[in-house]
Amino acid sequence: MILSFQFSDITKWIHDSLSGMMSPGWTLFSEFVLAGIAMILLVVALAVILVYMERKVAGFMQLRIGPNRVGLWGSLQVFADVFKLLLKESFAPNSVDKFLFNFAPILVLAVSFMALAPISYGPGMQLWDANIGILYVTAVSSIGVIGILMAGWSSNNKYSLLGAMRSGAQIVSYELSAGLSIVAVIAMCGSLSVSEIIASQADGWWVFKGHLPIMFAFVIYVIAGTAETNRAPFDLAEAESELTAGYHTEFSGMQFGMFYLTEYINMVVISMVAATVFLGGWLPFHIFGFDAFNNIMDYIPSFVWFFGKVFFIIFLMMWFRWTFPRLRIDQLLKLEWKYLLPLSIINIVIVAFITVMGWHF
Amino acid sequence: MENKNTALPNDLTEEFVVNIGPQHPSTHGVLRLQATLDGETIKDILPHLGYIHRGIEKMCESLGYKQFIYLTSRMDYLSAHINNQACSLAIEKGLQIEIPPRAKALRIIMAELQRLTSHELWWGSCAMDLGAVTPFFLAFRDRERILELFEENTGNRLTMNYITPGGVMFDVLPSFVHKLKELLVKVKGYLKEYDTLITGNIIFQHRLKGVGVLPKELAISLGCTGPVARASGVSCDVRKYYPYDGYDKLDFKEVVFDGCDSWSRYLVRMEEIRQSIHIIEQLLDNLPEGEFRAKLKGIVKLPVGEYYQRVETARGELGVYIVSDGGNKPYRLKLRAPNFSNLGAVRPITIGSKIGDLMASMATIDLVIPDIDR
Amino acid sequence: MTKEELKKYLEITFPSNKVEETFDFPVLYADKTELFNIAQKLRDSQETLFNFLFCETAVDRLPNLEVVYHLNSTVHRHDMVLKVVLTDRENPEVPSVYPLWKAADLYENEIYDMFGIRFSNHPNLRRIMLGEEWPGYPLRKDYKDDINIVTL
Numbered sequence: 001m002i003l004s005f006q007f008s009d010i011t012k013w014i015h016d017s018l019s020g021m022m023s024p025g026w027t028l029f030s031e032f033v034l035a036g037i038a039m040i041l042l043v044v045a046l047a048v049i050l051v052y053m054e055r056k057v058a059g060f061m062q063l064r065i066g067p068n069r070v071g072l073w074g075s076l077q078v079f080a081d082v083f084k085l086l087l088k089e090s091f092a093p094n095s096v097d098k099f100l101f102n103f104a105p106i107l108v109l110a111v112s113f114m115a116l117a118p119i120s121y122g123p124g125m126q127l128w129d130a131n132i133g134i135l136y137v138t139a140v141s142s143i144g145v146i147g148i149l150m151a152g153w154s155s156n157n158k159y160s161l162l163g164a165m166r167s168g169a170q171i172v173s174y175e176l177s178a179g180l181s182i183v184a185v186i187a188m189c190g191s192l193s194v195s196e197i198i199a200s201q202a203d204g205w206w207v208f209k210g211h212l213p214i215m216f217a218f219v220i221y222v223i224a225g226t227a228e229t230n231r232a233p234f235d236l237a238e239a240e241s242e243l244t245a246g247y248h249t250e251f252s253g254m255q256f257g258m259f260y261l262t263e264y265i266n267m268v269v270i271s272m273v274a275a276t277v278f279l280g281g282w283l284p285f286h287i288f289g290f291d292a293f294n295n296i297m298d299y300i301p302s303f304v305w306f307f308g309k310v311f312f313i314i315f316l317m318m319w320f321r322w323t324f325p326r327l328r329i330d331q332l333l334k335l336e337w338k339y340l341l342p343l344s345i346i347n348i349v350i351v352a353f354i355t356v357m358g359w360h361f
Numbered sequence: 362m363e364n365k366n367t368a369l370p371n372d373l374t375e376e377f378v379v380n381i382g383p384q385h386p387s388t389h390g391v392l393r394l395q396a397t398l399d400g401e402t403i404k405d406i407l408p409h410l411g412y413i414h415r416g417i418e419k420m421c422e423s424l425g426y427k428q429f430i431y432l433t434s435r436m437d438y439l440s441a442h443i444n445n446q447a448c449s450l451a452i453e454k455g456l457q458i459e460i461p462p463r464a465k466a467l468r469i470i471m472a473e474l475q476r477l478t479s480h481e482l483w484w485g486s487c488a489m490d491l492g493a494v495t496p497f498f499l500a501f502r503d504r505e506r507i508l509e510l511f512e513e514n515t516g517n518r519l520t521m522n523y524i525t526p527g528g529v530m531f532d533v534l535p536s537f538v539h540k541l542k543e544l545l546v547k548v549k550g551y552l553k554e555y556d557t558l559i560t561g562n563i564i565f566q567h568r569l570k571g572v573g574v575l576p577k578e579l580a581i582s583l584g585c586t587g588p589v590a591r592a593s594g595v596s597c598d599v600r601k602y603y604p605y606d607g608y609d610k611l612d613f614k615e616v617v618f619d620g621c622d623s624w625s626r627y628l629v630r631m632e633e634i635r636q637s638i639h640i641i642e643q644l645l646d647n648l649p650e651g652e653f654r655a656k657l658k659g660i661v662k663l664p665v666g667e668y669y670q671r672v673e674t675a676r677g678e679l680g681v682y683i684v685s686d687g688g689n690k691p692y693r694l695k696l697r698a699p700n701f702s703n704l705g706a707v708r709p710i711t712i713g714s715k716i717g718d719l720m721a722s723m724a725t726i727d728l729v730i731p732d733i734d735r
Numbered sequence: 736m737t738k739e740e741l742k743k744y745l746e747i748t749f750p751s752n753k754v755e756e757t758f759d760f761p762v763l764y765a766d767k768t769e770l771f772n773i774a775q776k777l778r779d780s781q782e783t784l785f786n787f788l789f790c791e792t793a794v795d796r797l798p799n800l801e802v803v804y805h806l807n808s809t810v811h812r813h814d815m816v817l818k819v820v821l822t823d824r825e826n827p828e829v830p831s832v833y834p835l836w837k838a839a840d841l842y843e844n845e846i847y848d849m850f851g852i853r854f855s856n857h858p859n860l861r862r863i864m865l866g867e868e869w870p871g872y873p874l875r876k877d878y879k880d881d882i883n884i885v886t887l
Contacts, residue, residue: 062498158379162401232492233564236717323558325565326492328717329401411864419873454758581786581809584838595809602812667757667816669790669805680790680805693874697790697805705841734864 008124035127039116043265050264051078053311054318061322082257090253093156100154105251105258108147112265115140119272120194122282122302133194134186137273138179141228141266145171151259152247163246166236166329171228173336178224178270180344181217184351185210185277198281204288205280213351218278220344222316225270227332229263232321236329267314275309282306376404381719383412389486389723390730394707401715406708414734421694426452426661427526429694434520436696437732439479440674442471445524450605451670451681452526455663461652464528465607466644470541471515471523473637477548478504479675480634483727487627488559490724491568496559503548510540526661528654538645545638552634560631569623573710573722576621583709584702587677588633589726591617592625599673613640626725662689676700676727700732736782736813744782745815749773760805762816770819771830777806777817778835784808785815788832791842793850795876800827800852821852831857849874 014034018027052067052075059066067074092101118133120126130136145168152164186192188210189200200206206214227234236246248259275281282302286294327335376399383391391412397405417436421429430448434441446468453460485500508518514533515523523530559565575585580593590597598615600608616632618625663685671680677699684693703726711719736744742761745754752773753764765773777785790805804817821827831854833839843854844863851872854860862869871878 058494062495063502064498158377235492322493322495324493324562325488325559325568327564328568328715330715331567407859409863411866414864416873579837582837584788584836586789597809669757669759678789682790682792682803682805684794693794695790695792697792701841701845702789702838705838 011124039113039127043113043116046268047261047264048078050268050314051081053314054264057315057318058322061319085254085257088253090251090255093250095156096250097154097156100150101250102255104147104151104154105255105262107150108144108262109258109265111140111144111147112262112269115269116265116272118194119269119276120198120281121306125282125303126195129193129195131191131193134182134192134197134273134277137269138175138182141269142172142175144262144266148247151251155247155250157250160247160249163236163249167230167247169329170230170234170236170332173333174224174227174234174340177220177336177340177344178228180341180348181221181224182273182277184214184217184348187348187351187355188214194276194281197277198283201280201283204286205278205283207278210351213347213354214278216347217344217351218274220340220347221274221278222313224336224340225274226317226320227336229266229270229317231263231267231317233324233326234332235321235326236332267317268310271310271313271317274313275306279309279313389728392728392730392733394719396716396719398716403711403714403716403719406711406719408704408707410704410730410734412734413731417735418694418696421691423690425689426663426691427657429691430525431522433696434522435731436698436735437674437676437679437700437729438519439482439729440475440676440679441520441522442468442475442524443672443674444679445522446472446606447670447672447674447679447681449524449526450672451668451683452661452663454670455666455668455683455685456526456657456661458527458655458657460528460606460655462607462649463651464653464655466648467529467533467653468524468606469608469611470641470644471511471521471529473640474507474511474541476675477634477637477641478507480630480637483630483675484555484559487724487727488565490720491565493559493565496555499551499555499558503551506544506547510537510544513537525654527657528652530654532653538648541641542645545642549638552631556631560627566624568717568721569627569725571622571624572714572718573623573626573725574621575706575710579709580706583705585677585706586702587674587699588616588626588629589677589703589706591615592629593621594619597678599671599678603671605670605672611640611643623721623725626727630727660689662687663691671697674699676729676732677703696735698732698735700728700730704728704733736811738813741783741813741815748776757816760814760816762818764818764820767819767821767829770817771832771835774804774817774832774835777815782811783813783815784810786810786836788836788838788842789814791832791839791846793846793852793874795850795874797876798822798824800824800850800875802829802846802852804832827852828855829853830855833857848872851875 015027015031018030022030055077056066056074067077070076070080092098115137117128118126118130118136120129148171149164149168152160152167155161185197185206188206189197191197191200201209203209207218248256251259282305284294284297284300284302284305286297376397379396379398380393381396382393393409393412395407395409396403415435417432420432424432430445433444433448436444481500481504485497488496511521512518514537515521515530575589575593577594580590580595585593585595586597594617596615596617600613601615613636616629616636618629620628663683665685665687668683668685669680671678673679678697679699680695680697682695682697683691686692706726707723711722714722738756738759738761742754742756745761745763749763755762755764763773777783785806785808787807787809788804789807790803792803794801794803800821802819802821805814806817807814819829821829827850829852831839831843833843833856840858841863843857844861846852847854847860848862848864849872861867865873871880873880
């Protein structure tokens with residue numbers, strides 16, 4: 001059964017009923033509040049799913065079962081973890097910089113929430129359709145570095161400082177490659193707006209349409225994205241066996257919970273951007289010419305497609321974490337500056353050439 | 362005497378002193394390393410020991426010759442059988458008795474199985490120290506199966522006390538040979554998997570190649586033995602040069618590499634696993650029948666003199682030095698622990714490198730701290 | 736060289752020192768003043784080349800203390816034992832062999848910790864296992880500790 005209504009019908013209904021009840025200013029305000037609540041619920045749902053997924057995936061890769069005591073198949077494990085974090089005492093050591101210490105987790109969390117705004121989850125399901133959507137996401141994620149450095153510095157701990165410095169250097173370097181890979185698609189597509197990028201993939205995802213340069217850009221983006229979120233094999237900043245948790249050593253209780261949550265939300269943001277830009281967003285998988293196949297693919301709702309792609313990339317990132325050892329800081333930075341960045345630049349030049357010549361589909 | 366315990370410089374302000382340990386996930390025991398760092402580079406390292414010093418040597422001076430064996434398996438508990446074998450051989454040397462061939466064969470099988478489990482655990486924790494968590498579980502899967510075999514046949518999983526003066530404590534179960542053969546086939550299959558997963562992984566190779574270089578002359582001067590020395594080109598396998606218990610009749614290679622860095626130490630141990638499997642297979646095919654223990658008197662008294670016995674544990678040369686005054690207790694027992702000298706190698710190979718390299722070097726030197734402290 | 740050949744060689748090269756043998760190795764007794772020179776000769780001369788100090792320990796033979804060095808040559812594959820007898824129990828002192836074999840660093844720390852024998856010219860002599868505040872030297876035969884040691 002094809003869903004015979006669209007998401008815009010729901011939003012129109014809400015808008016009409018609210019403007020019937022209140023003045024336009026209040027309507028706008030209540031719509032903001034509703035959108036905010038929807039976002040928060042989405043983030044909470046994603047966090048719950050992701051934490052559970054990480055532990056189960058890790059368990060299966062390590063020949064064990066993973067959580068299976070709390071709830072059916074361990075599904076309530078996340079709630080138990082959150083409950084534990086809430087019950088812990090969230091204290092600050094005496095000699096920390098009080099304002100920065102308390103502000104750092106809030107900053108990183110707020111920044112990762114902000115990055116979710118322009119992403120499109122389905123046709124019409126978008127919080128903010130800006131014409132600089134992708135640029136906004138990259139720009140806002142960069143602010144997170146300040147939060148990490150704040151956390152490391154204000155902890156008044158040699159280990160935390162070392163970890164924060166390492167992390168800062170790493171994130172700032174890998175943003176370049178990540179940005180340049182996205183620029184490859186934007187060059188071919190011609191617009192920064194999220195909805196237009198998705199619309200331009202109606203006849204095929206960029207990863208297939210753009211051939212080799214875009215596939216290459218996709219691979220570079222996934223690598224750079226893993227490095228940006230401080231996930232293994234680039235997790236030197238929180239390497240447990242070296243510096244005992246790095247920049248968030250001194251945080252406990254819910255403040256640590258906020259850093260933990262931020263790591264997962266960042267992973268989601270990176271995957272969402274990759275799914276949108278390279279894998280067609282909420283568009284289904286069509287093979288040119290197979291109309292029957294395409295019709296079947298259309299039955300599956302678009303947000304299922306979107307989240308399917310997002311979780312596929314998240315699964316890739318988790319797979320990396322449990323397979324590879326970690327890189328040393330100088331090897332990490334060498335990888336970026338000597339290998340990924342020059343390759344990205346060459347890639348961009350090729351893509352520009354292809355676009356100007358009109359050689360793509 | 363001035364206090365030279367700290368290695369602090371007098372006038373520099375950029376260096377700071379950091380304690381790695383004693384509670385740290387990757388020092389493999391309770392070892393405190395006082396590291397003087399300049400940014401990421403290590404300027405000096407001073408190891409502090411004694412957190413698990415139990416006074417084994419002093420305790421053994423008040424126990425009989427058949428009793429002190431039980432304490433020695435707790436030294437390097439990952440080579441427990443081999444520790445017992447060393448002490449038993451020292452006592453048998455003093456008493457000048459011959460042990461039956463079945464006992465010798467069983468001793469070698471247990472010792473080589475022990476070496477296999479020790480290297481498996483080293484492999485898992487080496488990969489874990491470098492960041493890959495999954496190999497730890499894979500290694501323990503194999504180790505669990507071998508420890509099950511130990512439990513069935515010797516009674517215990519970790520500190521077995523199976524090898525005693527005169528032979529072994531009990532005979533093995535009839536199903537032992539068959540089960541062990543099946544297990545070895547599986548382990549050989551897993552080794553191929555481990556090679557693809559870790560040995561062939563380029564990140565791993567880059568973390569270990571060129572890191573923690575120990576030149577050959579320095580290795581000899583520091584008294585390093587075992588895989589640490591053999592990776593620097595020093596040929597020092599006790600099983601070849603001072604054979605005991607029938608090792609001279611077996612066919613196996615001594616694994617010596619020339620690389621002197623952590624990667625060579627890694628390769629040496631991986632190859633030693635294969636050699637251990639080869640030795641066990643040779644013995645399983647023709648296990649001699651007969652007695653499993655020679656008769657000893659009730660109270661054992663060694664003649665007056667000094668006796669030194671060396672064996673090759675998983676980590677190097679273990680020496681047992683017994684000074685006897687003719688009584689029924691040893692007058693002085695000195696245990697020459699392989700990890701004690703290998704600890705001396707930590708300082709020269711890590712000065713000038715980064716903290717990540719310190720972890721990689723420590724992971725491949727493979728220290729077990731209770732052996733150092735005894 | 737085998738044990739007998741080595742024993743003869745030691746008797747010829749060091750005529751004024753006592754040479755004995757234990758079950759495994761020939762033993763050379765040296766005085767503490769000539770210890771360093773003898774050790775250096777043993778390490779450097781071509782017939783012996785003892786470059787590997789594999790065990791250094793001390794034995795408390797009442798009333799003397801004895802420092803025992805086990806030496807091995809990785810080139811000729813022979814071993815011997817070098818012993819120094821100290822008669823002074825209050826302030827025993829021996830020159831350190833750290834300049835010859837770096838392994839002596841940790842061994843001599845342990846001997847100082849357990850027996851109280853000081854080593855001169857040692858780079859960093861400290862009580863490595865028990866800590867600086869421990870009273871007495873446990874491995875000596877006249878060590879009394881009524882709280883921790885329970886005699887059977």
